[in-house]
Amino acid sequence: MTDFLVKRDDLRECRIADSEAPGLDSGQALLRVDAFGLTSNNITYGVFGEEMNYWDFFPAEDGWGRVPMWGFAEVERSDADGVEEGARVYGYLPPSSHLVVEPKSADATGFTDGSAHRAPLPSAYQRYLVSDADPFYRADTEELQMLLRPLFFTSFLIDDQLEDEGLVERGAVIVASASSKTALAAAFLVAQRPGAEVIGLTSPRNAEFVEGLGIYSRVVPYDAIDSLELRAATFVDVAGDEQVRRAVHEHLRDDLLHSMAVGVTHWEDFAGLQAELPGPNPAFFFAPTRVTKRSEDWGPEGLSERVAEAWHPFCEWTAGWLETIPGEGFEAVESAYKDVIEGDVAPDKAHVLKL
Numbered sequence: 001m002t003d004f005l006v007k008r009d010d011l012r013e014c015r016i017a018d019s020e021a022p023g024l025d026s027g028q029a030l031l032r033v034d035a036f037g038l039t040s041n042n043i044t045y046g047v048f049g050e051e052m053n054y055w056d057f058f059p060a061e062d063g064w065g066r067v068p069m070w071g072f073a074e075v076e077r078s079d080a081d082g083v084e085e086g087a088r089v090y091g092y093l094p095p096s097s098h099l100v101v102e103p104k105s106a107d108a109t110g111f112t113d114g115s116a117h118r119a120p121l122p123s124a125y126q127r128y129l130v131s132d133a134d135p136f137y138r139a140d141t142e143e144l145q146m147l148l149r150p151l152f153f154t155s156f157l158i159d160d161q162l163e164d165e166g167l168v169e170r171g172a173v174i175v176a177s178a179s180s181k182t183a184l185a186a187a188f189l190v191a192q193r194p195g196a197e198v199i200g201l202t203s204p205r206n207a208e209f210v211e212g213l214g215i216y217s218r219v220v221p222y223d224a225i226d227s228l229e230l231r232a233a234t235f236v237d238v239a240g241d242e243q244v245r246r247a248v249h250e251h252l253r254d255d256l257l258h259s260m261a262v263g264v265t266h267w268e269d270f271a272g273l274q275a276e277l278p279g280p281n282p283a284f285f286f287a288p289t290r291v292t293k294r295s296e297d298w299g300p301e302g303l304s305e306r307v308a309e310a311w312h313p314f315c316e317w318t319a320g321w322l323e324t325i326p327g328e329g330f331e332a333v334e335s336a337y338k339d340v341i342e343g344d345v346a347p348d349k350a351h352v353l354k355l
Contacts, residue, residue: 004095004333005064008055011046011341016330022100029078031089031099035354036071037146038336039181053121058094066094070150072142073099082106090137090145091128095333097355109133122288135308143324144315147350148181152314155185156307157290158236158262167258168196171232174248177239178202178210178219179347182262186236187215188314201225201244206347213321226251235259237282249277260285321348328354
């Protein structure tokens with residue numbers, strides 16, 4: 001058993017650790033982690049590890065954590081009814097060689113991990129989907145699924161909330177960290193709504209790239225935020241950069257209809273979210289809450305069908321510009337993690353790791 005571990009109170013400190021292979025009890029299954037994507041979204045899980053219990057999904061030794069990843073695994077051994085050895089599944093995984101799960105509600109589509117330590121945690125992260133029965137799955141898009149599917153799900157929910165609350169029709173949607181994958185997916189969806197105006201905020205070095213994608217009505221460098229028109233707008237803060245957030249709030253003030261804090265690509269500025277600002281207080285967007293609402297409204301299958309329907313056009317569009325950076329083994333995981341946490345990955349590239 002091999003793990004990639006991160007110091008919970010210092011995300012830059014990390015190491016590779018070996019331990020004894022896990023055993024299985026009755027009703028459990030052993031997943032062999034095959035591959036996963038690594039983006040700034042995973043850094044967000046580490047930043048909010050304590051506040052939102054992300055560390056609790058895959059416990060590690062005291063003071064250390066296993067940053068959650070999204071990817072594919074194979075069922076290596078199974079002593080659980082309805083879970084077949086050899087099945088390929090997609091889901092929430094640790095950066096580890098193996099994961100022991102306790103499958104519940106198993107059927108042809110997959111199973112839920114019913115392990116006791118995961119019971120209090122959000123259900124949105126508990127399901128493992130069998131690829132053969134997954135409406136999202138296509139073998140030729142596995143890399144995009146690992147990288148963008150969880151981000152796209154979040155972006156779908158962002159777009160859904162903006163539309164549900166009437167914010168798209170009431171003014172421009174201003175998206176910070178416009179080159180990030182979550183921002184691009186959200187902008188892609190919002191831009192398809194009639195009359196939508198989507199403004200992207202980004203660094204000067206990424207402005208040309210973002211403009212070239214053609215999904216933003218306008219692209220504004222961070223140093224030109226004061227050029228934004230003073231009119232009704234919603235701020236979708238994917239960056240978590242305190243200076244950018246303050247600049248937008250101080251410029252637009254009461255013209256801001258809503259300030260949505262989505263993530264922290266600028267992860268070291270997380271504490272700044274609590275600072276006092278003009279206009280509406282930033283409200284943290286917690287995807288599982290939205291999942292619960294729409295699962296109640298549409299049913300879990302209805303939600304999945306809507307997301308899958310929106311996913312395939314986005315996947316085709318993304319394949320035209322996104323380049324994956326392949327890596328294999330735990331040393332590659334460590335190297336990629338350090339690149340991502342330091343912000344050294346270009347917006348048109350993303351790491352895919354195979355173990």
